[in-house]
Amino acid sequence: MRRAAVMGGILLMANMAVAQQATPPPPAPPRAANLPSPAEKTLGNGMRVIVVPKHDIPLVSARLMVRTGSEADPANLAGLAGITANLLTQGTTTRGAEQIARGIEALGATLNSNAAWDTSYVNVSVMSSRLEQALSFVADVARNPVFKTDEVERLREQSIDAVRVALQDPLSIARYVAARVVFEDRPYGHATTGTPDSLAQITREQIVAFHKRHYRPNNAVLILAGDVKPEVAFAAAEKLFGKWKSAPVKVTRSEGDAKVTDSKPRVIVVDMPDAGQAAVLVTRRGLRRVDPRYYPSLVANSVLGGGYSARLNQEIRIKRGLSYGATSTFELRRDAGPFSAYAQTKNESAAEVAGIIIDELDRLGAGELAETELTPRKAVLVGGFGRALETTAGIVERVASLALHDLPLSEIGAYIPGVQGVTGEAVRKFAASQLQGASANIVIVGNASAFIEALRKRFGTVDVIPVEELDLDTSALRKVKKAAFF
Amino acid sequence: MRLLALLPVFLATALSGATFPTIDYKHRVLPNGLEVYSVEDHATPTVAIQVWYRVGSKDDPEGRSGFAHLFEHMMFKSTKNMPSEMLDRLTEDVGGWNNATTFDDSTPYYEVVPSNYLETLLWAEAERMGSLNVDDTNFKSERDVVKEEFRSSVLTPPYGRLFYAIVRNSFEKHPYRRPGIGSLEDLDASTIDDVRRFHSTFYRPDNAVLIVVGDFEQAQLTKWVDQYFAKIAKPETKIPRVNVEEPVRKGERRAVEKVPNVPLPAVAMTWLAPAASHADAPALQILAAILGRGESSRLYQALVYKDAIAQEIDASAELMQDLGFFAVLSIMGSGNTPEQGEKALRAELKKLQDAPVPAAELEKAKNLLVTDALRERETNSGKAFALGEAIILGGGPAEVNRGLARLQGVTAADVQRVARTYTRDQKPVVLSYVAADEKKEGGE
Numbered sequence: 001m002r003r004a005a006v007m008g009g010i011l012l013m014a015n016m017a018v019a020q021q022a023t024p025p026p027p028a029p030p031r032a033a034n035l036p037s038p039a040e041k042t043l044g045n046g047m048r049v050i051v052v053p054k055h056d057i058p059l060v061s062a063r064l065m066v067r068t069g070s071e072a073d074p075a076n077l078a079g080l081a082g083i084t085a086n087l088l089t090q091g092t093t094t095r096g097a098e099q100i101a102r103g104i105e106a107l108g109a110t111l112n113s114n115a116a117w118d119t120s121y122v123n124v125s126v127m128s129s130r131l132e133q134a135l136s137f138v139a140d141v142a143r144n145p146v147f148k149t150d151e152v153e154r155l156r157e158q159s160i161d162a163v164r165v166a167l168q169d170p171l172s173i174a175r176y177v178a179a180r181v182v183f184e185d186r187p188y189g190h191a192t193t194g195t196p197d198s199l200a201q202i203t204r205e206q207i208v209a210f211h212k213r214h215y216r217p218n219n220a221v222l223i224l225a226g227d228v229k230p231e232v233a234f235a236a237a238e239k240l241f242g243k244w245k246s247a248p249v250k251v252t253r254s255e256g257d258a259k260v261t262d263s264k265p266r267v268i269v270v271d272m273p274d275a276g277q278a279a280v281l282v283t284r285r286g287l288r289r290v291d292p293r294y295y296p297s298l299v300a301n302s303v304l305g306g307g308y309s310a311r312l313n314q315e316i317r318i319k320r321g322l323s324y325g326a327t328s329t330f331e332l333r334r335d336a337g338p339f340s341a342y343a344q345t346k347n348e349s350a351a352e353v354a355g356i357i358i359d360e361l362d363r364l365g366a367g368e369l370a371e372t373e374l375t376p377r378k379a380v381l382v383g384g385f386g387r388a389l390e391t392t393a394g395i396v397e398r399v400a401s402l403a404l405h406d407l408p409l410s411e412i413g414a415y416i417p418g419v420q421g422v423t424g425e426a427v428r429k430f431a432a433s434q435l436q437g438a439s440a441n442i443v444i445v446g447n448a449s450a451f452i453e454a455l456r457k458r459f460g461t462v463d464v465i466p467v468e469e470l471d472l473d474t475s476a477l478r479k480v481k482k483a484a485f486f
Numbered sequence: 487m488r489l490l491a492l493l494p495v496f497l498a499t500a501l502s503g504a505t506f507p508t509i510d511y512k513h514r515v516l517p518n519g520l521e522v523y524s525v526e527d528h529a530t531p532t533v534a535i536q537v538w539y540r541v542g543s544k545d546d547p548e549g550r551s552g553f554a555h556l557f558e559h560m561m562f563k564s565t566k567n568m569p570s571e572m573l574d575r576l577t578e579d580v581g582g583w584n585n586a587t588t589f590d591d592s593t594p595y596y597e598v599v600p601s602n603y604l605e606t607l608l609w610a611e612a613e614r615m616g617s618l619n620v621d622d623t624n625f626k627s628e629r630d631v632v633k634e635e636f637r638s639s640v641l642t643p644p645y646g647r648l649f650y651a652i653v654r655n656s657f658e659k660h661p662y663r664r665p666g667i668g669s670l671e672d673l674d675a676s677t678i679d680d681v682r683r684f685h686s687t688f689y690r691p692d693n694a695v696l697i698v699v700g701d702f703e704q705a706q707l708t709k710w711v712d713q714y715f716a717k718i719a720k721p722e723t724k725i726p727r728v729n730v731e732e733p734v735r736k737g738e739r740r741a742v743e744k745v746p747n748v749p750l751p752a753v754a755m756t757w758l759a760p761a762a763s764h765a766d767a768p769a770l771q772i773l774a775a776i777l778g779r780g781e782s783s784r785l786y787q788a789l790v791y792k793d794a795i796a797q798e799i800d801a802s803a804e805l806m807q808d809l810g811f812f813a814v815l816s817i818m819g820s821g822n823t824p825e826q827g828e829k830a831l832r833a834e835l836k837k838l839q840d841a842p843v844p845a846a847e848l849e850k851a852k853n854l855l856v857t858d859a860l861r862e863r864e865t866n867s868g869k870a871f872a873l874g875e876a877i878i879l880g881g882g883p884a885e886v887n888r889g890l891a892r893l894q895g896v897t898a899a900d901v902q903r904v905a906r907t908y909t910r911d912q913k914p915v916v917l918s919y920v921a922a923d924e925k926k927e928g929g930e
Binding site for chain 2: 022023024025026027028029030031032033034056057058059089097098101102105106107108109110125126127154157158160161162164165167168169170171272274275276277307308309317318319320321322323324344345346375376379380382383384386387390391392
């Protein structure tokens with residue numbers, strides 16, 4: 001078992017103490033943390049099984065994932081991977097939707113299936129005494145779904161309604177628009193949830209074909225974490241998945257970074273006159289998960305917007321009271337996913353918040369980063385990493401991500417030294433090349449009349465789209481005016 | 487809550503029992519009245535520290551709804567020996583985290599840190615219990631943050647006002663009727679003097695519970711607690727307590743909430759329910775699970791799956807210290823009305839009032855609730871919360887280990903009885919949640 005120490009912040013605390021004040025007692029020496037030790041096996045049909053034992057609570061989390069997700073949605077069928085995954089639990093060759101729900105819930109277990117960009121998955125969480133029964137449901141829904149017509153129609157209607165609800169929420173709209181602005185009509189540009197129009201077009205045949213093509217053991221990984229012995233888990237996997245037939249699977253890729261040229265950054269406002277607040281989102285193309293700049297990107301983001309005391313929240317919330325919270329993230333996918341920084345603020349301060357975010361992007365690449373700032377921002381990452389590994393679901397998440405991207409599981413042990421090894425200069429360099437303010441798009445969804453003047457003053461040309469004219473199925477983002485063709 | 491949206495979540499009854507790892511806590515009371523609970527557990531090199539104050543949104547001063555929550559934010563500002571945000575330096579900056587939540591009855595402040603920082607955090611918690619040293623600039627800026635929190639959680643999301651409206655309509659007299667996030671007007675009316683007064687009135691050792699769970703040595707903890715907390719004086723003043731009797735509802739009441747940007751209407755029904763410590767609480771939790779938990783639940787099966795009139799359903803027993811309410815709700819699917827939802831909700835409740843629930847269905851609800859409790863107890867922080875909830879909600883600390891047995895003891899007859907007592911023999915409030923411009927469009 002590997003051991004890792006957690007960094008301290010004694011210096012910083014001493015600096016903060018003001019004359020005549022009592023200072024807090026310093027920390028004791030740090031104690032070592034435990035890292036999980038995964039065991040793994042590949043079944044005869046090519047399915048990889050990974051087990052991470054953890055016996056303190058009688059609980060197991062498991063995920064069956066296939067290495068294909070929404071990036072494989074055809075251009076006009078946004079939502080296909082998602083609807084396919086969601087339908088898995090809605091009926092198999094031997095059980096109806098109601099039977100599946102009753103059976104799994106009788107065990108006290110929770111079962112859900114969904115698609116992300118690079119993967120589709122079935123998750124289960126269950127008391128360890130009922131693990132095998134729960135896994136038999138996972139195997140059944142992944143291997144034998146029937147996609148009955150009435151289930152397809154029911155889910156289609158529900159999904160369309162869910163998207164309609166999301167399209168009344170400024171931040172959700174901003175995310176949808178941001179994907180189109182950064183990735184245009186390429187993969188990653190569409191909505192994983194689909195849109196009302198794209199969902200209406202998906203046929204049962206396309207769903208069946210998607211499942212048949214991608215849900216194969218040689219394209220699948222089963223990950224279990226919790227109160228289970230590896231040999232017991234391997235035996236259950238063999239029993240439940242051993243006879244699952246393999247077939248050649250072309251893992252659908254979006255495109256490599258090299259081929260892509262980003263368009264000129266845009267400033268877009270979606271005008272929603274009765275929005276309670278404006279969502280301000282700054283975005284550009286980011287990195288692949290396997291990019292060699294992975295650790296500098298993590299640390300740079302931690303300094304910029306990864307947590308309460310990061311710069312964006314310092315400037316926007318703590319110093320100015322403009323938002324409940326400002327955050328930034330890199331979505332690290334098989335290909336380069338987006339970087340985004342965002343905050344919600346009252347409509348009147350939307351332009352100011354956009355300006356602060358752009359300024360902070362530039363500041364990170366321009367100036368030196370002091371150790372007194374860098375050290376705590378690394379500690380945030382190290383601490384969060386350790387806490388995620390305290391829960392079975394957190395372990396599954398971490399291990400699944402490594403497996404998905406074909407990274408060795410020993411990377412778990414590389415995380416803490418990887419983060420600690422990033423220098424202030426590496427962060428500055430990374431930010432100067434990847435986070436320049438001028439390279440970023442700005443998307444604001446809110447009551448335009450409250451901020452449009454200030455926004456134009458700072459950023460020049462702004463494209464204003466009334467919310468009722470928004471079309472997420474094209475990078476033009478506007479509904480075509482049919483009248484023009486008469 | 488300081489960092490995340492103020493969630494419409496009330497404290498659930500804590501569950502545990504024989505088949506289950508118990509939480510072995512130690513308890514003592516300092517001469518100044520501070521209650522201390524500790525659970526030593528060396529599984530990970532972290533420690534969870536929580537201070538629960540017995541003050542919550544129900545104690546908001548008159549005309550100052552939302553004040554207890556605004557005050558919670560001020561507890562992260564300066565004290566005699568700590569500059570503003572120093573708590574973040576002591577937690578976030580060393581790889582830990584902190585937050586706080588204002589519930590109706592209590593306000594827990596909580597941290598998780600690498601265990602070598604335990605003494606540092608005990609010092610800091612004692613520091614902010616002992617004194618606050620806030621200035622007007624700090625106060626106004628933080629009040630702006632809370633107003634943004636209000637906009638983010640209530641005004642902006644399509645169903646942000648739904649829970650807000652449910653709470654406001656469910657009680658007639660009791661201060662539980664005021665949503666904890668308050669209102670923009672009341673927040674604007676609050677002053678820095680209110681902050682000082684609130685601290686001296688409620689933030690004192692005899693109104694607080696300290697809970698420490700994780701990687702520490704008991705003898706060392708005892709020494710540190712004495713060193714940092716024992717010197718905080720117990721004030722002579724009496725702690726004011728809410729003592730409002732909520733009247734029994736005389737008749738059914740209907741309310742309509744008209745809200746912009748609501749694509750699908752919703753309907754909610756609520757009934758008054760007893761306090762969390764009442765003997766009927768476990769049966770009400772099970773009733774809620776049978777109605778609304780998972781895709782095999784009664785409401786999901788009837789409204790979402792079979793009739794496909796609803797997009798989303800929920801059922802919950804929101805039980806607090808003084809009393810609570812039982813709620814069912816349905817967000818309607820396209821083309822379906824709140825009236826259809828109400829009819830279906832009533833029909834499902836009637837089935838549970840009229841006949842006992844089958845044994846397998848009862849067992850399922852118990853298993854789901856027990857597994858929830860297991861999941862909560864995976865972390866030191868989760869264990870501390872389970873303990874805090876048991877202490878605060880009136881059942882007492884032993885409930886953290888006794889709750890599961892109580893839950894397992896619930897019979898089908900109990901579920902039918904509470905369904906009758908609370909959702910048949912009491913009067914509902916029926917709340918329709920509709921788009922503000924619905925009428926206008928319909929008339930054109």
